[in-house]
Amino acid sequence: MDSSQLPLDLGHRPALGREDFLIAPCNEVAVAWIDRWPDWPGHAMGFYGPSGCGKTHLAQVWRADSAAVLVTAEGLAEMDADVLLAGQRNCVVDDIVLALTESSELQRRLFHLYNYVREEKGYLLFTGQEAPARWAVGLPDLASRLAAVPAFALGLPDDFLFEALLVKLFYDRQLTISKEVLRFLVLRLDRSFEAARQIVSTLDQASLASQREITIPFIRGILEKETRE
Amino acid sequence: MAQSEVISSIQLQWDRVLGRLRAEVGEAAYRSWLKPLTLLSSDDSCVRMAVPTRFMRDWVAGNYQDRIQALWQDEVGVSSAVEIVVLPLARPVPKPALVEVGVEAEVPLSGKPESPREEAELPAIAEAPRVAEFQSLSGSLDPRFTFDNFVVGKPNELAYAAARRVAEAENVPFNPLFLYGGVGLGKTHLMHAIAHQIRNVYPQKKVIYLSAEKFMYQFVRALRTKDTMSFKEQFRSVDVLMIDDVQFIGGREATQEEFFHTFNALVDQNRQVVISADKSPSDLAGVEDRMKSRLGWGLVADIHPTTYELRLGILESKAEQLDVIIPQKVIEFLAHKITSNIRELEGALNRIVAHATLVGRAVSLETTQEVLHDLLRANDRRVTIEEIQKKVAEHFNVRISDMHSSRRARAVARPRQIAMYLSKHLTSRSLPEIGRKFGGRDHTTVMHAVKKVEELKSGDVEFSEDIELLRRMLEN
Numbered sequence: 001m002d003s004s005q006l007p008l009d010l011g012h013r014p015a016l017g018r019e020d021f022l023i024a025p026c027n028e029v030a031v032a033w034i035d036r037w038p039d040w041p042g043h044a045m046g047f048y049g050p051s052g053c054g055k056t057h058l059a060q061v062w063r064a065d066s067a068a069v070l071v072t073a074e075g076l077a078e079m080d081a082d083v084l085l086a087g088q089r090n091c092v093v094d095d096i097v098l099a100l101t102e103s104s105e106l107q108r109r110l111f112h113l114y115n116y117v118r119e120e121k122g123y124l125l126f127t128g129q130e131a132p133a134r135w136a137v138g139l140p141d142l143a144s145r146l147a148a149v150p151a152f153a154l155g156l157p158d159d160f161l162f163e164a165l166l167v168k169l170f171y172d173r174q175l176t177i178s179k180e181v182l183r184f185l186v187l188r189l190d191r192s193f194e195a196a197r198q199i200v201s202t203l204d205q206a207s208l209a210s211q212r213e214i215t216i217p218f219i220r221g222i223l224e225k226e227t228r229e
Numbered sequence: 230m231a232q233s234e235v236i237s238s239i240q241l242q243w244d245r246v247l248g249r250l251r252a253e254v255g256e257a258a259y260r261s262w263l264k265p266l267t268l269l270s271s272d273d274s275c276v277r278m279a280v281p282t283r284f285m286r287d288w289v290a291g292n293y294q295d296r297i298q299a300l301w302q303d304e305v306g307v308s309s310a311v312e313i314v315v316l317p318l319a320r321p322v323p324k325p326a327l328v329e330v331g332v333e334a335e336v337p338l339s340g341k342p343e344s345p346r347e348e349a350e351l352p353a354i355a356e357a358p359r360v361a362e363f364q365s366l367s368g369s370l371d372p373r374f375t376f377d378n379f380v381v382g383k384p385n386e387l388a389y390a391a392a393r394r395v396a397e398a399e400n401v402p403f404n405p406l407f408l409y410g411g412v413g414l415g416k417t418h419l420m421h422a423i424a425h426q427i428r429n430v431y432p433q434k435k436v437i438y439l440s441a442e443k444f445m446y447q448f449v450r451a452l453r454t455k456d457t458m459s460f461k462e463q464f465r466s467v468d469v470l471m472i473d474d475v476q477f478i479g480g481r482e483a484t485q486e487e488f489f490h491t492f493n494a495l496v497d498q499n500r501q502v503v504i505s506a507d508k509s510p511s512d513l514a515g516v517e518d519r520m521k522s523r524l525g526w527g528l529v530a531d532i533h534p535t536t537y538e539l540r541l542g543i544l545e546s547k548a549e550q551l552d553v554i555i556p557q558k559v560i561e562f563l564a565h566k567i568t569s570n571i572r573e574l575e576g577a578l579n580r581i582v583a584h585a586t587l588v589g590r591a592v593s594l595e596t597t598q599e600v601l602h603d604l605l606r607a608n609d610r611r612v613t614i615e616e617i618q619k620k621v622a623e624h625f626n627v628r629i630s631d632m633h634s635s636r637r638a639r640a641v642a643r644p645r646q647i648a649m650y651l652s653k654h655l656t657s658r659s660l661p662e663i664g665r666k667f668g669g670r671d672h673t674t675v676m677h678a679v680k681k682v683e684e685l686k687s688g689d690v691e692f693s694e695d696i697e698l699l700r701r702m703l704e705n
Contacts, residue, residue, distance in 0.1 A: 022282075032587055041583030042576075048603070082446070108477075112442050119368055119443070131603030141474070141507070144413040144569065148576025150583055151603055156657050160261045164285075171284035179258070179292050187672060191657040 022164050026155035027054055033152060034062050041150050043118050046126040046133075049154030052193030055127040058154070059092045062125060066090045073099035076109050081116035089122025097128045097135045107139040114145055126151075162191050169200040175207075177214055184216050188223065202226070243268045246300045253296065262289055267316070276301055276309050279316035286313050368439040368473075374421035380546050382539030385415060388530040392419045395503060396426035403528040405492075405502035409509050410532030413570030416505040420473050423503060427469060434468040441477040445484045452483070461487075465494045471503040475524075479515030489520050496523075540564035540574055547575055553582050559597050566605060577601055612703050614652045614666045620703055621648040633668035646678035647696065653679050655703060 023031050030047050033040065047055050062068060068090035075084055076096070085091060093110070100106050117124045126132045131151035137143045157165055163186050170177050189195045206222055207214050247266075251259040265285065269277040280286050290313050298311045376396075381389050388408050395406050408416050424438045439447075451460035464470065470491070478485050495502050506513060509531065510524035535543070541564045548555040559581070567574045584600045585592045598605060618632040625644040632645055645667065652663045653675065660672035667675070686693040 029584075029587065036587075041579050080446070115440060115442065121369070133603050140412045144572050147569070147573045147604065148413075148579075150576070150580040153603075163258075163261050167288050168284050171287060176287070176291060187660050187676075189659050190662070191659065195657075 022054075022161055022168060024158060024161035024164075026157055026161065027058070030054075030058055030152045030154050034058055034065075037062060037066065038123060040123065042148075043122065044114065044124040044126065044145075044149045046128070046131055046149045046151035047154060048128050048131045048151055050129065050156065050193060052197050053154040053156070054193070055154060056094065059094060059125055059127050063092055066123065068092050068123070068125065070094060071113070072096070073106065076113065077103070077106055081109075081113045084113070085116070085120075085122075089117065089120040090124070091117060091122070092125045092127065094127050096126075097130065101136045104138060107137055107142050111139060111142040111145070114142070156192060157196075159186065159191070162186060162189075162196065165193065165196050166200065169196055173200065173204050175200075175204060175214065181214060181216055181219065184219060239271050240268060242301075242304045243271075246297065246304050249300050250293070250296065254293070262293065266313075269314070269316075271305075271309070273307060274309055275312055277312045277314060279314050281316065283315050286315050289313055367437045368443055370421045370424055370438060372425075374418045375425050376422045378546075378550065379415065379418055379422060380539065380543045382536060382542060384533035384535055384539055385410075388415075388419060388532045391528055391530040392423050393426075395501060396423040397430060399431075401499055401501045404496050404499070405504050405524065405527045407510060407524055407527060407529045408503070408505045408532065409507065409529070411534060411570060412507060413572030414532045414534065415571055416532065417473055420471055420503065420505055424469075424471060435466070436469040436471070437464070437467045438471040438473070440473045441475045441488075444472060444488065445478065445481060448484050448487050457487075461491070464491045465498075467495070467500065469501040469503070470495055473505050475504050475506045476508060476513055479513055485517065485520065489517075489523075492520075492523065496526075502527075535568070535571060535574075537564055540568070540571075543571060543574060544578060547578055551578075551582055553585075553592065555581075555592050556594065558594050559592055562594060562597060573604070577604060612655050614656060614658060614663065617651045617655065617703060618648050618666075621651065621699060624699060635668065646681055647699070649675050649678040650682035650696070651699060651703065655700065 027049075033045060047058060049055060059070075063070065067088055069085050069088050069092070071084060071091045071093045073096045076093075077099075091113070093113075096106075096110070100110065114124065126146075126149060128135070131153070132146040132149045133151060135143075135146055137146060163182060166182060166185055167177075185199065189199060202222060203214050203219065206212075207218070212218055247263060250263050254263065262285065265280055266289065267279045269279050271277070280289060294311055294313065298309075301311065302308050376389075376393060379385075379389060388410070391403075391406055392408070394402050408419060410416055420438060424436050427434055427436055448457075448460060451457045472488075478488055492502060504524060508514075509529060510521045513521060513524075516524075541560060544555070544560045544563055548560070555578070563574065563577055567577050581592055581597050581600050585596065590596065619629055621644050622629045622632060625640075625647075627641050627644050631641040632648055634641070636642070649663055649667060652658060652666070653660070656663075658666075660675045663675045664670040664672045682696070686696060
């Protein structure tokens with residue numbers, strides 16, 4: 001019988017301000033465009049990259065500057081562009097590609113939203129794992145517009161960013177770790193945002209459940225358990 | 230001592246402290262955590278420094294504050310407290326941009342977005358008794374979509390000539406003018422150009438330009454507010470009505486009916502109607518037959534897909550408008566590769582120029598391929614360790630099995646180290662994982678290999694170029 005307590009998932013709020021964003025070679029172009037807004041090469045822009053690479057965070061930073069409305073697949077399906085934007089001219093279209101591929105009605109609605117924002121002289125930021133030009137869209141009017149959207153990649157982190165990223169993820173959960181723990185993790189993890197996020201969440205849960213500090217022996221135990229499973 | 234000398238001497242002391250810290254903590258920790266520290270001030274009791282983010286402050290305070298304090302005391306000879314504060318990095322001031330013109334770059338790069346009031350100062354239609362109402366009905370016109378900026382070639386010369394005729398004729402030459410062609414071939418450009426030209430030549434004429442979807446929205450809103458009478462009045466009192474992308478009216482019966490009546494009323498009064506669509510009138514889906522036949526009464530002009538020559542012409546004209554030098558090689562490359570339509574072609578050129586402006590480099594064939602890789606390549610394939618081993622083995626003419634073997638002869642050990650180095654940089658794999666793929670080696674062996682290759686690279690230009698070549702082959 002496992003004696004560990006089940007921790008309550010109280011959730012945590014990641015820090016998403018501009019000053020909390022970690023700038024590194026893999027994302028500096030995207031950050032530069034956010035900082036330059038509204039000096040953009042067009043009224044639409046796309047950021048793409050692997051899950052957890054900071055697209056949402058960066059979009060959040062831009063929203064704070066631009067009062068942009070966050071548009072999701074559900075919202076787009078339910079509301080016309082003018083209602084959706086409710087008096088604003090800018091919007092972020094976040095992670096919509098899956099729903100978009102499946103619904104031609106949604107494609108038509110996105111096309112209208114795109115035109116609406118352009119008419120209103122607003123700005124539109126697309127985010128997704130793939131560049132808008134690669135989205136599988138059947139509506140030719142929309143496809144050609146998406147293909148012309150300047151898109152910039154956010155890449156995999158380098159060692160320096162990866163280390164800082166781990167610290168930030170722990171910090172978001174109000175956890176402090178030692179330099180030794182950090183070094184130990186950096187050497188043993190897949191250098192991806194996803195792996196960093198996962199291990200921090202796992203360690204947080206496990207440490208809460210067992211009421212133990214996050215130390216190297218503790219992590220080793222968790223990693224070994226994961227490998228066995 | 231002058232003020233500036235005091236400051237520079239404190240800065241020198243701080244630099245020495247940083248140098249010692251660097252030696253103590255190693256390059257990685259130094260670059261991540263200590264290099265970003267900025268010295269703010271120092272007096273007898275306290276030295277203050279800033280970091281750009283909150284969590285960095287916590288990390289530096291928790292891990293390095295004691296050492297900083299000790300080293301600082303060594304340096305200045307008195308014990309003082311260390312205070313670390315958060316000071317977000319100042320944002321770079323935007324450079325004046327080069328890019329200002331473009332089919333898809335409807336919003337100029339420089340300056341703030343225009344406010345709605347400014348928009349109202351550039352009316353799409355001429356003074357009229359009810360200007361305000363017309364403005365709310367009419368869509369905004371892109372000032373860059375003029376006849377002068379339209380590049381004419383074989384595929385679009387008929388449509389261009391017809392558009393000019395409609396814009397410049399005193400009496401209605403043919404009604405309606407129906408422009409059609411695939412997406413992104415310049416229909417909207419021609420529509421806007423007609424509206425601009427009429428405004429210039431006949432400022433007294435009332436012109437409404439709007440997309441079919443906007444017509445639909447307006448009509449639905451009028452229905453909702455039970456104000457269809459004034460809706461009808463407004464639309465039927467114009468001199469020129471232009472509806473863009475009329476294919477989107479298909480299937481919506483009430484809107485189509487209203488459009489049909491408006492259309493008939495205007496044509497009967499001999500007012501000009503200009504329509505654009507992605508198909509010819511008879512091919513429009515979901516549109517009633519009587520409507521199709523009426524749409525085809527005037528002149529129907531189609532725009533064909535672009536030719537290589539037209540694409541070259543468009544790119545050259547566009548580069549001239551942007552006032553940037555684009556190498557002929559890049560222009561030919563784009564004209565050859567991006568054949569779908571003009572919007573994508575100009576979009577691609579915009580991206581290249583915007584990127585070049587951002588990073589402050591000239592446009593080259595290499596940066597072009599890099600910036601447009603999402604357009605040019607079908608997908609982003611992640612390179613695997615196995616592929617790296619194979620490529621490196623081929624390149625150095627050793628066997629793939631040597632990548633896993635325990636042989637230490639330099640002829641095989643060096644390629645193996647290079648393959649480890651590339652695995653570290655081109656994949657996201659951890660050091661233990663890379664070690665496993667190279668015959669079950671320890672992660673410290675991989676670390677050593679990475680360091681070794683970095684050393685060789687910095688000391689030997691030829692070696693460094695060799696590695697770059699391998700990297701590029703693997704990435705493409």
